[in-house]
Amino acid sequence: MIATFAALAEPSRFRIVELLRSGPRLVTDIGERLHLRQPQVSKHLRVLKEAGLVDVEPDAQRRLYELRAEPLRALHDWLERYRDLWDARFAELDELLEELKTKERKDGRRKRR
Amino acid sequence: MIATFAALAEPSRFRIVELLRSGPRLVTDIGERLHLRQPQVSKHLRVLKEAGLVDVEPDAQRRLYELRAEPLRALHDWLERYRDLWDARFAELDELLEELKTKERKDGRRKRR
DNA sequence: CGAGAATATTCCTGTCAAGGCATATTCTTG
DNA sequence: CAAGAATATGCCTTGACAGGAATATTCTCG
Numbered sequence: 001m002i003a004t005f006a007a008l009a010e011p012s013r014f015r016i017v018e019l020l021r022s023g024p025r026l027v028t029d030i031g032e033r034l035h036l037r038q039p040q041v042s043k044h045l046r047v048l049k050e051a052g053l054v055d056v057e058p059d060a061q062r063r064l065y066e067l068r069a070e071p072l073r074a075l076h077d078w079l080e081r082y083r084d085l086w087d088a089r090f091a092e093l094d095e096l097l098e099e100l101k102t103k104e105r106k107d108g109r110r111k112r113r
Numbered sequence: 114m115i116a117t118f119a120a121l122a123e124p125s126r127f128r129i130v131e132l133l134r135s136g137p138r139l140v141t142d143i144g145e146r147l148h149l150r151q152p153q154v155s156k157h158l159r160v161l162k163e164a165g166l167v168d169v170e171p172d173a174q175r176r177l178y179e180l181r182a183e184p185l186r187a188l189h190d191w192l193e194r195y196r197d198l199w200d201a202r203f204a205e206l207d208e209l210l211e212e213l214k215t216k217e218r219k220d221g222r223r224k225r226r
Numbered sequence: 227c228g229a230g231a232a233t234a235t236t237c238c239t240g241t242c243a244a245g246g247c248a249t250a251t252t253c254t255t256g
Numbered sequence: 257c258a259a260g261a262a263t264a265t266g267c268c269t270t271g272a273c274a275g276g277a278a279t280a281t282t283c284t285c286g
Contacts (some may be wrong), residue, residue, distance in 0.1 A: 003136060005122035010274080011115055027233060040275065042234055047273095061232045061283040069199035072192060079189040082134060087181035123244080140263060153245065154265050160243095174253040174262045 001078060004071045007051035010038060011046045017053065017067065024057070024066035114189060117184045125149055126157045130166060130180065135168070137179035177220035 008014050015034050019025065025033075031041045045065055048054040052071050057064040121127050128147050132138065138146075144154045158178055161167040165184050170177040 002122060002124055003125055005118045005127070009115060009118035012274090014118070021198075027175045027230095031192060037276080038233070039235080043274080046234085063233065063280095067195075067198060069195075072195045072198045075190040076189070076196075079185060079192065083182060083184045083189075084180075085134075086186045107226075108264080127245090136280085142262095150246075151263070152247080152265080156244080174251095176263065 001074065003051045004053065004075055007048055007053055010039065010044070010047075013048060016041070016044055017049065020065065025066060026062050026066045030065070039070040064069070114187065116164045116165065117188055120161055120166055123157070123160075125153065126161060129157055129161065132172065133178065133180040137177045139175050139177060143178070181191070 008017065012034065014029055019033060027038060027041050027045065030045075032034070033037050034041075036044075043079060045054060045056075049056065053068055054065050055068050059065065098111075121130065122201060125147065129143055132143060132146060138153065140154050140158065143149070143158075144151050147154075149157075155225065158169075161178075162169065166181055167178050168181050
């Protein structure tokens, strides 16, 4: 989980993942589409692979990189545990707290002395 | 999105979020439960707040920190776009590639919700 | 075999973030 | 107002990491 977050926290890597959503790509291909230099693409792909986010399928001297479902599904599952947060039951509480906060912000500076 | 990933990529921060899932907590409380020193907790909470993952409700000299739903829901929504990856349509392709790489034959579980 | 394509690795450098510790800040209360 | 509680900030040091450029590696093919 942490590894997944760390991998996706890097903007270029995030974009690579987004690109791979449309299907497997070659390193060079990725570089061209995202305007990244080849070595950096390779490095990012390495990180993504070590995080299990990507798989490689060699084809001669080329490598086809493709997204792996598992980590993303795991993330999705993890988030399910937080669903209560935005589901019905807590909605009111959220609003309440929002109100309290915006109200106190106004004159919390000078109460009384 | 990137900000959310970056915030959650830090182990202590991840643990804080997990803890806050059970409800709002005071800074000191968090520190004790997670064995973190107060200044680090405050710093982490600051990052979490800047990422929008957390809200503060002041109470005298204490601060109640609580989880915010929005970023997590956004993450969840983002992942929905990747659902095809592990849903029916691509299952076969996944299996194919899995076979090429490992020879596991004991994988027979399925997740339904 | 040698050239060239596609990708990976290495080395270097600058930046940024995290922990530790001391200190500042903000409130409450006697 | 002083003392103390709860939290935030500042400074410092160290380690991780990203980009750049050069180079190594692995294949294919004429």
